[in-house]
Amino acid sequence: MMQLSNTPISSFFINGREIFIKRDDLLHPEFSGNKARKLAYFLEKDFSHIITLISYGGVQSNLMYSLSALAKLKGWQFIYYSNRVSARAKLAEYGNLAESIRNGMQLIELSEKNLNEYVKIRHTSNFELIIEQGAAQAEAKFGITKLADELREWVQENNIKKPILFLPSGTGATAFYLQNALEEYDVYTTNCVGSSQYLQEQWSALGKSSKLPKVLDNNLYTFAKPYLELWQTYNYIKELAGVEFDLIYDPIGWKMLLQDLSNLDGTVIYIHCGGLLGNSTMQERYYFSYPQLKNIG
Numbered sequence: 445m446m447q448l449s450n451t452p453i454s455s456f457f458i459n460g461r462e463i464f465i466k467r468d469d470l471l472h473p474e475f476s477g478n479k480a481r482k483l484a485y486f487l488e489k490d491f492s493h494i495i496t497l498i499s500y501g502g503v504q505s506n507l508m509y510s511l512s513a514l515a516k517l518k519g520w521q522f523i524y525y526s527n528r529v530s531a532r533a534k535l536a537e538y539g540n541l542a543e544s545i546r547n548g549m550q551l552i553e554l555s556e557k558n559l560n561e562y563v564k565i566r567h568t569s570n571f572e573l574i575i576e577q578g579a580a581q582a583e584a585k586f587g588i589t590k591l592a593d594e595l596r597e598w599v600q601e602n603n604i605k606k607p608i609l610f611l612p613s614g615t616g617a618t619a620f621y622l623q624n625a626l627e628e629y630d631v632y633t634t635n636c637v638g639s640s641q642y643l644q645e646q647w648s649a650l651g652k653s654s655k656l657p658k659v660l661d662n663n664l665y666t667f668a669k670p671y672l673e674l675w676q677t678y679n680y681i682k683e684l685a686g687v688e689f690d691l692i693y694d695p696i697g698w699k700m701l702l703q704d705l706s707n708l709d710g711t712v713i714y715i716h717c718g719g720l721l722g723n724s725t726m727q728e729r730y731y732f733s734y735p736q737l738k739n740i741g
């Protein structure tokens with residue numbers, strides 16, 4: 445039986461302040477972190493009429509890999525559209541792309557700018573299931589509400605007075621549905637992809653909400669680009685917490701959170717969103733940009 449919910453919460457100290465971590469990285473590796481939560485609906489409900497799964501986006505995507513595992517598990521074909529894929533990415537023997545292809549994913553490269561529109565026009569059959577880029581869609585709410593229930597139960601059992609939930613955002617769907625399901629607490633996030641304005645637009649596209657997450661504005665770091673200070677943050681937290689985090693979202697998440705920590709009045713619970721399979725390829729990119737890191741680790 446795959447573990448797809450009910451993860452533990454661990455903690456560590458930063459300057460005497462206890463920080464908690466919701467260990468969703470301990471979910472089944474094929475559906476790790478928030479991708480397990482976002483795809484829970486498709487895993488649990490009956491989709492036996494489906495023949496082909498369709499999705500699109502970048503080939504570093506953690507979601508793409510989880511989709512390939514989902515398709516394999518369900519016996520579906522899986523077609524994934526992406527804009528031009530670099531030769532280096534295609535040659536990688538491990539990481540999200542290599543593993544997805546091993547799971548049977550069919551990668552189609554397009555120069556089309558609007559992949560969303562392309563997919564919607566082309567795939568209209570009832571036997572095809574389209575999952576949006578990043579699974580930013582209403583079905584994600586199902587699994588994220590389960591995550592919210594687990595957090596609420598833990599907060600109540602441990603008598604935490606003012607919980608502050610934090611996670612870094614890509615599409616922002618996880619933060620949005622988490623705040624929706626836990627209106628009594630504050631959810632904080634930071635924009636890793638695009639501006640904080642982009643995140644607000646993503647949220648209005650997902651629907652109405654009486655309470656939105658609060659954004660610690662990242663206007664410094666470009667998505668999936670190596671930065672020495674983020675590498676330091678990644679290693680600092682890894683050492684201090686004894687937990688490995690993903691190298692794309694979490695270094696930005698921790699950097700922004702640590703910067704603002706003294707202004708945040710409450711008990712911080714960081715949601716570990718998994719995604720460690722992508723670390724090997726991101727580490728390569730760090731070594732490529734900063735060869736000196738190879739020796740000092």
Ligand SMILES: *Cc1c(COP(=O)(O)O)cnc(C)c1O
Nearest residue numbers: 613614615616617618693717719
């Ligand atoms: C996908 C992902 C996120 C962002 O999730 P969104 O719901 O798209 O905001 C954050 N962290 C990790 C490790 C992820 O894989």
